[in-house]
Amino acid sequence: MSALVMESLNKSYGDLRALRDLSMEVRAGEIVGFVGSNGAGKSTAMRIVLGVLGADSGEVRWDGKPVDLAVRRRIGYMPEERGLYPRMKVSDQLVYLARLHGLSTASAKAAMEQWTEVLGIAERRGDEILKLSLGNQQRVQLAAALVHSPDILVLDEPFSGLDPVAVDVMSGVLRDQAAAGVPVLFSSHQLELVEALCDRVGIIKTGSLVAFGGIEELRRTDDRRWLVDGPPAGSWLSAVPSARLVSHEGSRSVVEVRGQADDGVDQELLRAALAAGAVHEFSLLRPSLTELYRHVVSTDSVVTERETVSA
Numbered sequence: 001m002s003a004l005v006m007e008s009l010n011k012s013y014g015d016l017r018a019l020r021d022l023s024m025e026v027r028a029g030e031i032v033g034f035v036g037s038n039g040a041g042k043s044t045a046m047r048i049v050l051g052v053l054g055a056d057s058g059e060v061r062w063d064g065k066p067v068d069l070a071v072r073r074r075i076g077y078m079p080e081e082r083g084l085y086p087r088m089k090v091s092d093q094l095v096y097l098a099r100l101h102g103l104s105t106a107s108a109k110a111a112m113e114q115w116t117e118v119l120g121i122a123e124r125r126g127d128e129i130l131k132l133s134l135g136n137q138q139r140v141q142l143a144a145a146l147v148h149s150p151d152i153l154v155l156d157e158p159f160s161g162l163d164p165v166a167v168d169v170m171s172g173v174l175r176d177q178a179a180a181g182v183p184v185l186f187s188s189h190q191l192e193l194v195e196a197l198c199d200r201v202g203i204i205k206t207g208s209l210v211a212f213g214g215i216e217e218l219r220r221t222d223d224r225r226w227l228v229d230g231p232p233a234g235s236w237l238s239a240v241p242s243a244r245l246v247s248h249e250g251s252r253s254v255v256e257v258r259g260q261a262d263d264g265v266d267q268e269l270l271r272a273a274l275a276a277g278a279v280h281e282f283s284l285l286r287p288s289l290t291e292l293y294r295h296v297v298s299t300d301s302v303v304t305e306r307e308t309v310s311a
């Protein structure tokens with residue numbers, strides 16, 4: 001199956017190591033979210049994929065072959081710095097970009113009409129870019145990434161500054177593209193959105209990929225926590241030596257067990273709690289991506305699938 005593969009990418013700007021041995025892949029038809037603090041290296045990696053920036057070492061492959069100019073022309077890219085011509089009309093801009101990618105004038109016009117319609121900016125076709133709101137400029141930018149029906153989508157913070165309706169429109173387009181078999185890589189600081197939209201997530205910290213996998217996989221690498229609403233855990237937790245108390249408020253205690261082994265410890269906990277009194281609620285707490293992210297970036301642990309990327 002086709003996959004966009006980044007393998008062992010390294011990049012320094014002078015003394016600053018922006019990427020350290022970064023390996024990641026985006027399979028055909030999947031959406032991968034790229035998250036990390038400001039300056040972690042996301043844009044640098046995406047620019048290298050696009051070929052607008054060269055890596056010091058490492059390789060980007062598509063379909064098992066190094067990405068060359070012909071493949072790069074098949075990528076739909078939304079750069080962080082945007083880069084539309086401010087004084088050009090929306091329609092002219094999109095037709096021009098589609099023509100640059102080799103479409104005939106008629107196909108370019110049809111693609112422009114299709115994407116401005118889908119993205120809700122059909123009424124803005126005659127406006128100059130600089131007269132559009134930031135969110136509408138972003139919709140045009142996405143249209144610009146899509147007008148040539150790319151085989152791969154690489155989008156640098158496509159959701160920043162969008163209103164909730166525009167977020168829904170953008171999410172729908174990314175889902176449709178993935179469903180049509182396009183690998184989609186995008187960066188974002190909106191972790192709830194990433195959690196909702198992505199098949200896999202890569203977390204980058206000072207140039208290194210510190211976690212990569214589906215949200216469920218990332219959860220499995222973390223410690224497990226349960227909420228117990230019943231007798232205060234202080235009175236029964238000693239019966240389960242591997243557990244510790246995280247917090248408690250009134251009758252509600254949060255208890256934690258290290259690791260994710262399928263060891264039946266949940267039943268031990270429940271039995272111990274029941275032995276001490278009535279239990280009204282007993283539930284596994286599932287960390288959100290935001291919690292996983294905080295945990296991963298605040299520790300040095302490398303919690304990563306880091307599966308051998310396919311050739």
Ligand SMILES: Nc1ncnc2c1ncn2[C@@H]1O[C@H](COP(=O)(O)OP(=O)(O)OP(=O)(O)O)[C@@H](O)[C@H]1O
Nearest residue numbers: 013016018036037038039040041042043044045080
């Ligand atoms: N052209 C450049 N010259 C020198 N340093 C650069 C250049 N571009 C990026 N950097 C530095 O490289 C590091 C990685 O930057 P990059 O833009 O890739 O991060 P990012 O994860 O995309 O950040 P953000 O979330 O803020 O967009 C940062 O320390 C940044 O200051």
